[in-house]
Amino acid sequence: MFKHLYLKVLSWAEHPKATKFLFGLSFAESSFFPIPPDVMLAPMCLARPSKGFYYAFITTLASVAGGVFGYLVGMFLFDLISPMIEMLNYTEKLEHVQIWFGEWGFWAILIAGFSPIPYKLFTIAAGLMGMTFIPFVLASIVGRGARFFLVAFLLSLGGESLRNNLKNYIERIGWGITALIVLGLLLYKLY
Numbered sequence: 653m654f655k656h657l658y659l660k661v662l663s664w665a666e667h668p669k670a671t672k673f674l675f676g677l678s679f680a681e682s683s684f685f686p687i688p689p690d691v692m693l694a695p696m697c698l699a700r701p702s703k704g705f706y707y708a709f710i711t712t713l714a715s716v717a718g719g720v721f722g723y724l725v726g727m728f729l730f731d732l733i734s735p736m737i738e739m740l741n742y743t744e745k746l747e748h749v750q751i752w753f754g755e756w757g758f759w760a761i762l763i764a765g766f767s768p769i770p771y772k773l774f775t776i777a778a779g780l781m782g783m784t785f786i787p788f789v790l791a792s793i794v795g796r797g798a799r800f801f802l803v804a805f806l807l808s809l810g811g812e813s814l815r816n817n818l819k820n821y822i823e824r825i826g827w828g829i830t831a832l833i834v835l836g837l838l839l840y841k842l843y
Contacts, residue, residue: 666699666700670692670696671696671707671710673692674689674692674693674696674707674710674711674714675710675711675713675714676714677689677692677714678693678710678711678712678713678714678715678718679714679715679717679718679721680718681715681718681771681772682715682716682717682718682719682721682722682771682772682775683718683722683725683772683776684722684725684733684736684772685772686740688768689714689715689800690799690800690803693708693711693800693803693804694803694807697803697804697807697808698807701808704804704805704807704808705801705804705805705808707804708797708800708801708803708804711796711800712796712797712801715792715796715800716789716792716793716796718775719765719771719775719788719789719792719796720775720789720792721775722772722775722776722778723775723776723778723779723783723785723788724779725775725776725779726775726776726777726778726779726780727779727782730776730779733776737776742770742773745773746773746776746777749764749773749774749777750780753774753781753783754781757783757787758787758788758790758791760774761774761775761778761783761787761788761795762791762794763795764795765791765792765794765795765796765798765799766795766796766798766799767799775792
């Protein structure tokens with residue numbers, strides 16, 4: 653089951669338009685879409701390890717462009733999107749982000765760009781709070797670039813052998829992760 657899915661994802665990563673899809677996903681994730689570009693970047697780096705840094709560059713470029721879009725939305729269109737933020741249950745998270753901005757500014761963007769924290773909240777909050785544009789862009793480039801180039805670098809270390817080893821062990825890995833998710837959900841419901 654997982655091996656078939658793994659091979660399917662790799663075939664999608666080798667699609668002729670995969671780079672365009674990666675660009676679109678990276679742009680969208682930085683301003684409004686919930687799925688991070690890593691889910692496409694990693695398989696593309698596995699499928700073509702020699703192009704990993706190129707894919708990381710495309711991901712960074714699109715993510716920063718999407719971040720600028722999120723910044724502009726926060727600055728000029730926040731009233732229009734606030735119902736969507738409420739619908740997605742991001743209101744409380746956005747309030748926390750605004751507090752972090754008050755304390756950290758540039759560093760909040762840099763850390764959010766690198767971490768799995770929803771970057772889109774930070775891009776929108778940066779515009780909403782009127783963060784200076786150039787430091788916002790620089791922090792986005794450094795944070796997002798560090799994250800995506802790290803993914804590409806780590807996958808390049810494994811190269812073709814990592815791709816083959818994953819193929820050999822993907823069933824065990826997939827079922828192990830599934831078991832951990834189920835266990836986590838059970839524990840969450842119990843407590």
